[in-house]
Amino acid sequence: MEKNFLVTGGAGFIGTNLTKQLLQEGNKVIIVDDLSAGDHRDRLPEEAVFYKIDIRDTAALTEVAKGVDVIIHLAALPRVQFSIQHPQETHDVNVNGTLSVLEAARAAGVSRVVYAASSSAYGDQETLPLSLDLLPKPKSPYALQKYFGEELLRLWSSVYGLETVSLRFFNVYGPYMDPDGAYALVIGRFLKLAKEGAPLTITGDGEQTRDFTHVSDVVNALQKAALSSEVGNGEVFNVGAGGETSINDLAALIGGKVEYVTARLEPKRTMADISETKRCLGWEPQVTLPDGIRALKQEAGLL
Numbered sequence: 001m002e003k004n005f006l007v008t009g010g011a012g013f014i015g016t017n018l019t020k021q022l023l024q025e026g027n028k029v030i031i032v033d034d035l036s037a038g039d040h041r042d043r044l045p046e047e048a049v050f051y052k053i054d055i056r057d058t059a060a061l062t063e064v065a066k067g068v069d070v071i072i073h074l075a076a077l078p079r080v081q082f083s084i085q086h087p088q089e090t091h092d093v094n095v096n097g098t099l100s101v102l103e104a105a106r107a108a109g110v111s112r113v114v115y116a117a118s119s120s121a122y123g124d125q126e127t128l129p130l131s132l133d134l135l136p137k138p139k140s141p142y143a144l145q146k147y148f149g150e151e152l153l154r155l156w157s158s159v160y161g162l163e164t165v166s167l168r169f170f171n172v173y174g175p176y177m178d179p180d181g182a183y184a185l186v187i188g189r190f191l192k193l194a195k196e197g198a199p200l201t202i203t204g205d206g207e208q209t210r211d212f213t214h215v216s217d218v219v220n221a222l223q224k225a226a227l228s229s230e231v232g233n234g235e236v237f238n239v240g241a242g243g244e245t246s247i248n249d250l251a252a253l254i255g256g257k258v259e260y261v262t263a264r265l266e267p268k269r270t271m272a273d274i275s276e277t278k279r280c281l282g283w284e285p286q287v288t289l290p291d292g293i294r295a296l297k298q299e300a301g302l303l
Contacts, residue, residue, distance in 0.1 A: 005226070006030045006068040006110075008055050008101060009075030010048070013185075014116070014169075016176045017215045018072065018222055023047050030037030030064055033075065043176065053295075055097040058104050062063030065108035070226045073101045074116045074231045076146070080266055083142030092203045095152075097154035102156045102164075104241070107156055112163035114152050118146035119170040119211070119240065119270055128244065129273035131238060139267060154234035165225040167218075170272045174215030174292065175299070186247065187212065187293070191300050194256045204263030206248035211240040211271045216288035224281040230279055240272025241285045252294045 005022055009015045010031030022029050023045050031044065051245060053060045055075045076094050077083070083090040098115065107112050120193045121144075122130045123137030138144040153164035172185075179188035190200045221239045225231060249261060251258050278284050298302045 002026050002028065003069045003227070004028045004030070004067055006032060006065050006071045007157065008032045008071065008073045008288050010046060011050070012074060013176045013178060013217055014172060014218060015074050016040065016043055017174065018074070018126060018219045019048050020045055021219050021223070029263060031062065032061065036077075037178070040176075054092070056100050058100040058107075061100060061104035062107045065104050066086055066109055067194075068108065068110050069102060069112070071105050071110050071113045072116075072222055072226060073098065073113055076116065077300060078142070079295040080140040081204065082118060082140045082262060083140055083145065084265065087141040090141055091145055095148050096141070098152055100153060102172065106160055107154070107160055110162075112165070112226060113153060113156075114222055115164065115166045117166040117168040117236065118143060118152050119168045119238070119272065120267065121168065122267065122270070123148035124267050124269075129242065129271045130238065131273035132238065132276055134288070139265060147172055150236055157232070157234035164234050165200070165231050166234075167221055167225055167234045167239045168236060168272075169218060170211040170213050170238065170270060172213050172215050173219050174296070186210075187250065187296070190251060190254045191296055191302070194254050194302055195300050197256075198220075199257040199259035200251045200254065201259050201261050202251060203261055206258070206260065207246050208252070208266065209244035209246050209269045209271065210250075211242065211244055212289050212292070213239060213241045213285065214292045217241070217285040219289055221277065221283050222284050228281055235280070237277040237281060238272040238274050239277060239283075240270075240274055241289065242272055242274045243289070244271035245289055253290060255295070
């Protein structure tokens, strides 16, 4: 059945992939984005309705959300290191902005809000894989802010009856990821450096691990969370590939010389326990890291 979606941050990396898939399946999509991460409107499908709105503008957001069935809330000021340098700015957008989205959804009569949470909320844990019964240990303002958002969604579900679901993303990569800037995603940055013939810069010893998850799998999880009749009561789910890859091994997959630079504040190891996501959402990842990297290398002209 056709649905009306509103995607905050819809001009961004994940948002662009999600919007294209939702439209391809016959849904209607409204995109809200303040374009703070760059003006990428040229890559958005013409069928999508675009509004340049700051998510903290609750009145404007409420107006465009009227008639919407589901809000998928992706908008954020991302990246751990950026939040360490700009804690107040990121808190305002990531926490107050999420509160604004929830209140706009309530005022506009939206049925459900699906939230892009973050695996960074786990911090460093003694055991892997990272399961939902572990107590979050945020190591950065960003991690704390994203965890705070989960709690807002849980409360707005229990107190106000708004259907909500939070998905903790694990290191998403794929088409439209940002290769530039100090806070660029590592795979995008590595591919750009490889194309330029420059060394791949690795922080610390490179033995830190991440659970790299293809954006197409994330889009599929978002759709299932948006439409499943089995969830909507403030649940939290992990969305990862269910494996761990060191940054050294990632660099070897991409190829080229490497250069080690100063370590930074970040979790040492991550790997998602996706058993509950499989059970409750009927979801599991389809794209392996070698296959995903191979496709991106072909696209970049590196194969």
